[in-house]
Amino acid sequence: MKKILVTGATGFTGGHLAQRLAKEGANVRTLARPGEDCAALEAAGIEIVRGDLTDRDSLFPAVQNVEIVYHIAAAFREEGVPQQLFWDVNVEGTRNLMNVSISAGIKRFVHCSTVGVQGEIKNPPATEEAPYQPGDYYQESKVDGEKLVLQYIHDKKFPAVIFRPVGIYGPGDTRFLKIFRFIHKGSFRMFGSGKVLYHLTYVEDLVDGIILAGTVPDIEGEIFTLGGAQYVPLNELVQLIGHALNKTVSTKHIPVWPVWLAGAICEALCRPFRINPPLYRRRVDFFIKDRAFDISKAQSRLGYAPKVDLQTGLKRTAEWYHEEHLLD
Ligand SMILES: NC(=O)c1ccc[n+]([C@@H]2O[C@H](COP(=O)([O-])OP(=O)(O)OC[C@H]3O[C@@H](n4cnc5c(N)ncnc54)[C@H](OP(=O)(O)O)[C@@H]3O)[C@@H](O)[C@H]2O)c1
Secondary structure, eight states: OOEEEEESTTSHHHHHHHHHHHHTTOOEEEEEOTTOOOHHHHHTTOEEEEOOTTOGGGGHHHHTTEEEEEEOOOSOSOOSSOTHHHHIIIIIIHHHHHHHHHHHTOSEEEEEOOGGGGOSOSSSSBOTTSOOOOOSHHHHHHHHHHHHHHHHHHHHOOOEEEEEEOEEESTTOOSSHHHHHHHHTTEEEEESOSOSEEEEEEHHHHHHHHHHHHHSSSOTTOEEEEOOSOEEEHHHHHHHHHHHTTOOOEEEEEOSHHHHHHHHHHHHHHGGGTOOOSSOHHHHHHHHSOOOBOOHHIIIIIOOOOOOOHHHHHHHHHHHHHHTTTTO
């Protein structure tokens, strides 16, 4: 049986994807950096190949005898690292993986991008056609990675499909933990009106969409936005999380522009010293930019059908945070 390669399986999304594929009986291999703990993946019968996206030679063993590559890995949560790392991994790492995939004769390459490449949305919900408008260097590196994949599709007839997830949540995620923690304490500081729209995808729904992107025929060259069935204003999201945590939440609204300005000043002051600013604009962007996306292309072309509504997904996430004592 031909192999399926998943990159980023030591992380949140790639881990869910690799585990699901293994559970369904696929022959799964993952790329993991040297030293990463892969016990849970190994226990699920997943083969581990050690390597690093930035080291092309380390990738040849990972793609050998592989039919489908799910490229989920990215420099994403890293803090306190040079900005160049985001290009080294998200652009040059993707190039390395595509080049070795070509030499191995893979049949489908599924590339994980992000709706962040479209940054601020002028007329929500945005389709895949909305222009690139990255808001920070992570998103810029994801734009460049996506453009590189499109170039390979065009110039080399590379059999790739691109998907762009909205904010991913669910058991295993710690990115949204901070918000849950504030709400768990019973109060939430909302910068701005809280009327901006936010769009989430429950990780298991997303995994359904990713697998469809790897298996539906004749979709090479296409880009799909993958999100939940519902997007809501931030004010409502806060209340839904409160409900999931069985907490009554009081929301305190704080003017946003002084904080945004402080973020810009912190970034400017910290940049020459290559230190992490204590406050930066991307944090504030969460409160001021509409993030609502149209998933109808994925629904009609892939048969994508998210099943987990926000209420249920947030409840499951809250339960996992409790089990892991992350809210104590
Ligand atoms: N989370 C979201 O809300 C969200 C939204 C939109 C798009 N995305 C995209 O979704 C994907 C997965 O996100 P996530 O939240 O699951 O990320 P994550 O938990 O931070 O996982 C990232 C994975 O990439 C691996 N990685 C990083 N640098 C690598 C390198 N040089 N070589 C090999 N592997 C490397 C990490 O390995 P280590 O364990 O060794 O660090 C980890 O397995 C990313 O492409 C991200 O851009 C995420």
